[in-house]
Amino acid sequence: MSLKINELAPDFTAQTTEGELKFHEWIGDGYAVLFSHPKDFTPVCTTELGAVARLQGEFAQRGAKVIGLSVDPVERHLRWKADIAAVTGAEVRYPLIADTELVVAKLYGMLPAALEGTAEGRTAADNATVRTVFIIGPDKRIKLSLTYPMTTGRNFDELLRALDSIRLSASAPLATPAGWRPGEDVIVSTAVSTEAARERFGEVREELPYLRWTAQPAAPRP
Numbered sequence: 199m200s201l202k203i204n205e206l207a208p209d210f211t212a213q214t215t216e217g218e219l220k221f222h223e224w225i226g227d228g229y230a231v232l233f234s235h236p237k238d239f240t241p242v243c244t245t246e247l248g249a250v251a252r253l254q255g256e257f258a259q260r261g262a263k264v265i266g267l268s269v270d271p272v273e274r275h276l277r278w279k280a281d282i283a284a285v286t287g288a289e290v291r292y293p294l295i296a297d298t299e300l301v302v303a304k305l306y307g308m309l310p311a312a313l314e315g316t317a318e319g320r321t322a323a324d325n326a327t328v329r330t331v332f333i334i335g336p337d338k339r340i341k342l343s344l345t346y347p348m349t350t351g352r353n354f355d356e357l358l359r360a361l362d363s364i365r366l367s368a369s370a371p372l373a374t375p376a377g378w379r380p381g382e383d384v385i386v387s388t389a390v391s392t393e394a395a396r397e398r399f400g401e402v403r404e405e406l407p408y409l410r411w412t413a414q415p416a417a418p419r420p
Contacts, residue, residue, distance in 0.1 A: 200307035201343060207334045208305040214265075214293035215275050222338050224293075228420060229262035229341075229365070230334045231357060234297075234308060236325035238270040238278040242351050247278075247294075248286025249354050260361055261420025262333075267295040267302055269317035269325055303328050308345075322348060333361060335368070362417070369418035370398075380417065386410040 201207070209222040224230075233250065235243040250264055257264050268275065275294040283289045295302060298317045303309040308328045317325075326348055333342040341364050346352050363374040371387035378384070386395045388408050395402045399412040 201332070201340050203341065203343070204339050207332065207338050207340050209338075210302055210305060212295045212297065212302060213272055214295050215272055215279070215290075216293040219293060219295070224265075225263065225334060225336075225338065227336050229260065229336065229361065230332075231257060231262055231264045231361070232267065232306075232332045232334065233264070233352070234267040234303065234306075234328045234330050236269070236328045236348060237320075237322035238268050238274045239281065240322050240348070242348060243268075244278070244282055244285055246352055246354070247282045247290055248288045249351075250292070251282070251286065251288035251290045253354050253358065254292055256358055257361070259420065260358070260365060262361060264292045265295065266290075266292065267297050267328075269297050269300060269303065269320065269328060271298050272296045297328075306330065306332065331357060333357070333364060335364070365418050366414070370415060371395075372412075372415075381414060383411045384414045386412055 211218060211220050247266060254264055275296060279290045297303055300309055300313065300317055304311045304313065308330050309325070327345065329348060330343060330345045331352065332340055335341045342360055359379065362380050363378065366372055366374065366384065371390045373385040373387060375385055386402060392402055392404060392410060395410065395412065399415065401412060403411045405411060
């Protein structure tokens with residue numbers, strides 16, 4: 199069964215390209231972006247890991263760590279990193295989980311829990327559902343999940359945008375509209391009265407009784 203928003207993200211211990219890692223401990227008191235891949239040395243995923251490498255600093259500015267996952271062993275991950283750097287010009291400096299026993303894929307609902315065997319002999323097509331993104335909050339709960347087909351490269355700029363919205367909503371009773379970009383007006387939560395919103399945020403524009411706008415406050419610090 200797939201994980202739902204606000205469910206506790208399963209903890210685990212795994213081998214990575216940066217040694218053994220205890221997931222909740224590694225997350226610490228910030229956010230984490232866990233993005234998975236069905237197999238090393240696959241074309242679309244090669245471009246994706248490079249894209250994340252280029253954006254790692256942007257995630258860090260928002261108090262978020264990034265971590266990749268594939269079902270292959272650490273040795274293959276390390277060899278794959280050379281291809282990623284050659285193709286994208288970006289060096290992978292974040293950990294890559296070696297999920298050879300498919301433990302994490304099953305914990306996170308990317309493969310059936312009853313599936314038997316290990317990653318050995320499995321193809322990218324077998325692992326097509328191991329292509330998911332999770333944003334996990336400081337409370338270790340799922341804030342976002344997205345699953346993509348193997349043929350569609352993920353948009354990590356969109357994940358930054360979503361993370362900005364998630365962090366904003368965590369710091370104040372606010373939400374963001376369709377296509378919102380940082381700096382644009384935001385929506386006041388229906389849980390807050392217009393009077394209380396004006397006391398807290400200043401000007402509030404009521405377009406509908408349940409749709410009220412205000413200027414975005416300063417971005418929360420990591």
